[in-house]
Amino acid sequence: MRGASWPDVQAVLFDLDGTLIDSAPELGAAADRMRVARGMSSLPLSAYRPMAGAGARGMLGVAFGLRPEDAQFAELREEFFKTYEALMFDGSVAFSGVDALIARLVDRRMPWGVVTNKSSRFTEPLTASMPLFETAAAIVSGDTTPHAKPHPAPLLEAARRIGVDPARCVYVGDDQRDIVAGKAAGMRTVAVAYGYLGADADVTQWQADAVISLPLDLLQWLPLA
Structure with a gap:
């Protein structure tokens, strides 16, 4: 069932971890490796996953x-950081449906980017x-601007790089700070109930x-053409 779509939207920006990709196994493994090295018992991934979005x-x-x-x-x-750096290519994958979502955005010629x-x-x-x-038109990291989320600066920088008015951007994220940042930037905001x-x-x-x-549920809010 379609929602009340936003016909003026011209670009979509996404958070990275927990929104586009699942890097919880590597993040958890890095912390657990440090824990075990100190003689502590190993914890299951399920203990780490809920907090993976907090890095x-x-x-x-x-x-x-x-x-x-x-x-x-x-x-x-x-x-x-050093431990994670050695593990981060071991299995980070896109959440199911993300590849199809990005393909649809590309088909619609709607620019998209990442703000993490x-x-x-x-x-x-x-x-x-x-x-x-x-196909990402912009990738903005936590140290790209002087401020990180929930400050709006990184989102505004991504919109500038893409060349789209922030008011015509959507920001999608899995953390409350993503929504705070998106609203502060004057963008429409979408919270993901997965991740x-x-x-x-x-x-x-x-x-x-x-x-x-x-992920594909996002399409109901975007222009069809």
């Missing part, structure tokens, strides 16, 4: 109960290794303009 902060929180303000956090974060808080240190080699991103949502997440409370359960 190092989430993984170190699960593995060690650490918070960013803790004294050890900065040191362990860099160790996590992931550092370019990881974003650039990872997206370069996946054919999915060959890395934790048990306590309620996407209906994020005040997104739309919620989708499958």
Whole structure:
């Protein structure tokens, strides 16, 4: 069933991890490797997955109960980055339906791009290794602009690179900060009810303009031509 489509939309921007690709196995494996190296018991992927969208902060929180303000956090974060860097090509894949969604956007000649808080240190080699991103008109990382999401700066930079008015862009993400950033940038926002949502997440409370359960559901909100 079609929703009330947005006929003025000219571009679609996506979050990366948890929205387009499933990198939870590699993120979890990196944190768990650090945990086991310290003589602690291994945790299952199911323990890490709900927090995968929070990157190092989430993984170190699960593995060690650490918070960013803790004294050890900065040191362990860099160790996590190095460990993940060695694992990130081991199996990150697009969520089911994402390849078909991107193909449909390309068929409609609708430009699309990525705005992620992931550092370019990881974003650039990872997206370069996946054919999915060959048609992306812009890829903006967490360190591309002076601010990361939920600040709107990276989203506005992506719109600038694509050459589309932010008001005619849609931003799609799996975290509340994605919706906050999209609204601050003046874009329409779509929350995905898949990905890395934790048990306590309620996407209906994020005040997104739309919620989708499958990647291809996004098409109902976009112009047909």
